[in-house]
Amino acid sequence: MTVVVCPTCGVDVEWKPENRFRPFCSERCKNVDLGAWATERYAIPEATPPDDQEDTETL
Ligand SMILES: [Zn+2]
Incomplete structure (x- = not known):
């Protein structure tokens, strides 16, 4: 008889x-x-690039 855990x-x-x-x-x-x-699976963070659009605009 095989027993598994x-x-x-x-x-x-x-x-x-x-x-x-x-x-x-x-x-x-x-x-x-x-x-x-x-x-x-849910915990894996989405690879979203940082939104630096505003920084570029303020420069
Ligand atoms: Zn169990």
């Missing part, structure tokens, strides 16, 4: 076809992981 909460999870949330232990842990991914 749930990436979200760290409990042992039996790797079997019945467990459709593997490698997670539950649907909740799977959703938490997906949420973390989305949050991480």
